[in-house]
Structures are given as C-alpha cells and as structure tokens.
Amino acid sequence: MVLENLGTSLRDTLKRIARANRIDEKTLSEVIREIQRALLSADVNVALVQHLSRRIKERASTEQLSEKLNPRQQIVNIVYQELVALLGDPVKLPLTRHIVLMVGLQGSGKTTTTAKLARYFQKKGLKSAVVCADTYRPGAYDQLSQLCERINVAFYGERESRNAIEITAHGVEQLKRYDVILVDTAGRHALESELVLEMKGINDIARADQRFLVLDSGIGQQASEQAKAFDEAIGLTGVIVTKLDGTAKGGGALSAVAEVGTGIAFIGAGETVDDLEKFEPDRFISRLLGMGDIQTLVEMIEEEPPIEAEDAEAMLKGDFTLKDMYKQMQAIGKMGPLRKIVQMLPLGSLGVEIPDDALESTKETLERFKVVMDSMTDEELEHPRVIRSSRIKRIARGSGVSADYVRELLKYHKTMQKAMKGVRSQKEMQKFLKRQGLQ
Numbered sequence: 001m002v003l004e005n006l007g008t009s010l011r012d013t014l015k016r017i018a019r020a021n022r023i024d025e026k027t028l029s030e031v032i033r034e035i036q037r038a039l040l041s042a043d044v045n046v047a048l049v050q051h052l053s054r055r056i057k058e059r060a061s062t063e064q065l066s067e068k069l070n071p072r073q074q075i076v077n078i079v080y081q082e083l084v085a086l087l088g089d090p091v092k093l094p095l096t097r098h099i100v101l102m103v104g105l106q107g108s109g110k111t112t113t114t115a116k117l118a119r120y121f122q123k124k125g126l127k128s129a130v131v132c133a134d135t136y137r138p139g140a141y142d143q144l145s146q147l148c149e150r151i152n153v154a155f156y157g158e159r160e161s162r163n164a165i166e167i168t169a170h171g172v173e174q175l176k177r178y179d180v181i182l183v184d185t186a187g188r189h190a191l192e193s194e195l196v197l198e199m200k201g202i203n204d205i206a207r208a209d210q211r212f213l214v215l216d217s218g219i220g221q222q223a224s225e226q227a228k229a230f231d232e233a234i235g236l237t238g239v240i241v242t243k244l245d246g247t248a249k250g251g252g253a254l255s256a257v258a259e260v261g262t263g264i265a266f267i268g269a270g271e272t273v274d275d276l277e278k279f280e281p282d283r284f285i286s287r288l289l290g291m292g293d294i295q296t297l298v299e300m301i302e303e304e305p306p307i308e309a310e311d312a313e314a315m316l317k318g319d320f321t322l323k324d325m326y327k328q329m330q331a332i333g334k335m336g337p338l339r340k341i342v343q344m345l346p347l348g349s350l351g352v353e354i355p356d357d358a359l360e361s362t363k364e365t366l367e368r369f370k371v372v373m374d375s376m377t378d379e380e381l382e383h384p385r386v387i388r389s390s391r392i393k394r395i396a397r398g399s400g401v402s403a404d405y406v407r408e409l410l411k412y413h414k415t416m417q418k419a420m421k422g423v424r425s426q427k428e429m430q431k432f433l434k435r436q437g438l439q
Contacts, residue, residue, distance in 0.1 A: 006251065007288045009038035010083075014076055014289060023071045028060055035079065042251030043220045048086060048258055055082045080285060087281040088258050091238040091265040095124050099172065099181045099206050103199055103230055104214035106187030109242040111140060113214050113268055114184040115147035116276035117240075120266070121180045122153060123274075129178035131171030132157035133164040133202055136186040144184055151273050154178060165201040172206055183208065196233050203234045210237045212265055215253040217244045223256035231260050238265030240276075320417040322381040326373050368401065369409050375399040384413055 013034045020027050032053050039049045059078045066074055100117065104110040111134065118128040130148050132155070134140035141157045148155040156171035168183055175181050183206050188195035203211065213230045215223055230236055239260075241253045244267050257264050264279040373381065375398030380387050387395070387410060396403045 006038055006042040009041070010035065010289055013038065014079070017072050017075050020072060023060075023075055025061075028057065028075070031075070031079075032056055039251060044086075044251035044255045045221070045224060045259065048255050052082050052086055055085075080289060083285045083288075084281045086258060087254060087284065088261075088263045090278075090280050091263040093210070093238075093265060093278070095121075095126060097179050098209035099183065100210040100212060101203055101206055101208035101234070102182060102184050102212055102214060103234065104187060105189060105216070105219075105226060106137075108187065108214045108216045108219075109268065110187055110214040111144050111184055112147070112271075113240055113242055113266075113276065114144065114182050115151065115153070116268060116273050117212075117266065118148065118153045118180070118182055119151050119273045120276050120278070122151065126179035127154075127177075128180045128182065129154035129156070129175040131168055131175065131181060131183045133168045133171070133183050134186040135162045135164045135167070140184075140186075147273065164198055165205055168202045169205045181206075196229075200233055208234075210265075211235060212238050212240050214240045214242060215256065217241050217250040217253045220252040223252040224259045227256040227260045227262075231262065236260065236262045238262055240264070240266045240268065241279075242268040244269040320413075322373055322376065322384050322413055325413055326370065326381070368405070369412070372399040372401060372406055372409050384410060 013031055016034070017023070017027075017031055035056070036049050036053055039052070040046065056078055059082070060075055063074070063078070065071060066077075069077060102110055102114045102117075114130060118130050121128045130144060130153055132141050132144045134144075141159050145155050145157060154175060156167075156174050158167050158170070161167055164186065171183070172181060183202060185199060185202055186195065188199065211234050213227060213236050215227070219226070227236070227239065239253075239257045239262060241250070241264060244250055254264065264281075266276050267279050267284070268276050372395060375395045376387075380391065380395075387406075392403050392406045396406050399406075
C-alpha cells in the first residue's frame, strides 16, 4: 500500500485528535510533534517539515472557528490542507498532441514507466507512440519494444545505432502522425556531463512539450539534489514517482518537487502497465489519511465497459445471475489489486481497518470462485436455483474443490443478489450517496 507506514502514523495522529477532550495548546503541540516524527521518518525534508509545523500551529491559533466544524474537525481539516499544500499544485496535462521526454537515474523504472504512460494516454483515447533513445543499457531496446507490442503502442528504435540524438530525430519524424510521442532516454547520474549534454541535445531535437523526471520512491534525501540538477539541465515540467507500492519511505521523492518548484505528474504503485495514476494532491492525502478517494475509484470504474441497460434493470430487480457476478469479478480484476481499491474507500475515517491477510484471502477467494463458475453450464450460471446436490458434486469435481466450497459460492451469490435487489432505483442510489456525503 502506498506509503503505508506514513499513512498509519498520520491516521493514528488524527485519531488522537478525535479522541481528545479538548484541543488546547499542549494537545496541539503534541499532535504537531507526532506529525513531524511521521514525516521525518518517511524522509521528508527537514525544512519542509518545519514549515508545515509552523503553518499548522499558526492557523490553529489564529483562524476563527468555522460554523460547520467543531474544534477537532477544524484541526484535522488544517492538517489535511497543509499536507496537500506541501505537495504543490497538480501538473496540468492537456490531452492534446504533444511530445514527452522521459529522463531519470539508472534503475528508477523509467523504461517501464514510459510504457505505462503510453498506456495511460491510450486509455484516454489518444494514439501513443514510443521512441527508444536509450543506447547505453543492454536490453533497453528489447524491453521497450516488447512492452509496446503487448499494449499495441507504436515503437521506433535503431538497435545498432549509438547516436541517441539521431534516433530521436528519426523517431519523431517517423511517428509524427501519432497524438503523443514519448521519448525514453538512457538512465544517468545528474553529474555525468556527457550524458547531460546528450539529454539536452535530445530535448532540443525533440522539442518536447513535457519533460518528466522519473524518481524511485526509495531515493530518500538525494531526490532534491537530483531533481534540481535535471531541472537546471532541461527545465522539468513534472515528476513521476515510482515504486510507491513497496516498503520505501517515499517522502524524499515526494517532497523534492516542492523544493524544485515543479509538481508530481504521476505516481506508479504496481508492476502492470495499468499501474500508473495521475497525481492529484488532495486525493492522495485524503487516501493517506484514511478518508478515501471516491472520485478516483469512480474514474477507475468508468474506464471499464459499462453495464448494459437491460442487464442493470434486471440486476436491480434482483435477477442477479452468476454470470453477472462473474462479470463483476472480472471488472474488479481489471481495476487492480483489492488492497488498491479498498484504500480508496473512506474506511479509515470510519474507524475500520482491513488487515493485509484479509485482503489477500479475499483476492484468492474471488479467483477460486471464478474457477468454480468455469465448471458450470450456461443454464446453471443463468439460473443458480437449479443447482442441487448432484450438480454441486459434479461442479466440485470439475473445479477441484469441495462440495462445501461450491455451496459457499452459492451463498455468496445469494447475498449479492439481495444487495442488488435492495437498490431499487438510481434515485435511491443517489439518495444513499448524498447521505454518505459522496455527491
């Protein structure tokens, strides 16, 4: 889970505020110290942590109490707003024709991120293409060409050439009919003058509209120095922070952008080509604090094929078949790991914590359910009520599970059917969302 340790520490601090009998100066000072410890442990720059602390204390002491919030809620709101401000403004990325230059250190995940970004634009309806201008790393050409082939994205490279500037010029010309051209460059150290000159030459010849620095989330306090050096060389327009799903502290990479003055464009938290997320500071902090991120979850759902009108109507009447449930499971699988989806729900603010092992077991359960359903006939999938003892035994043998497991699936389906039957109309759903403060 993204910055799990930092998120846990900050959520614990907010719970302390919620449990406080009163918010006096002593309580506020203790809360600020806990926030400082959490951020410093995550490698956030000391100067930024001090600035954030001063801002929270100043606003908490001087701002007039809002009519809509009690003192505890007001402090939580201030902490949230200042954490969002710490990460800067989101990078505006118009979905129009443009060229993107990808730069970064060796091992930052730049090549994989290039393919992920091509996939991102592809899902937005733009024709993406990639130029491989990395002539230093053995295997870079093959890796990038294979990734592009997998997602049906145009690729240009010259396997035998060592002139990255010429390759870029040829590639941009060859791919000019595409909406977005991404140029992947060699991983480098910011102080290697020869590579920096090459990077400047590639940028000049490509006339890049966007210049993204790819930063490994585990880089720590070095992130600021590296970001400044790349920015001075080509003028960065955004940063992409990778590997945020690992155990890395991540705060150094996230806070580096505040010092350089550019924003975070995307974050990568996963290994598949779909694991790249447009960075929105307010949504990110909301998720980190356990307040959920309903908007991003809605957008993820909207990217999946919509449910047909007649299917939706039947489901709302309670005609929720096993086939419907199968489609639902497939949709969940496309959206990503369950832990990623759960993180976008406001469970933390409701005091609900779901252990990692529970998420893993749920994922395994869904996968096994799908295997069982693959052993069913169309009639059984459409009309589960026909599944009696003899059929249960046949399905169990065909899917390699026990009869009890098949019964568990049928029980799960009945539960889902009742839930769907309870949502009688879109109007009722809208009322529910409004009651939850989601609309």
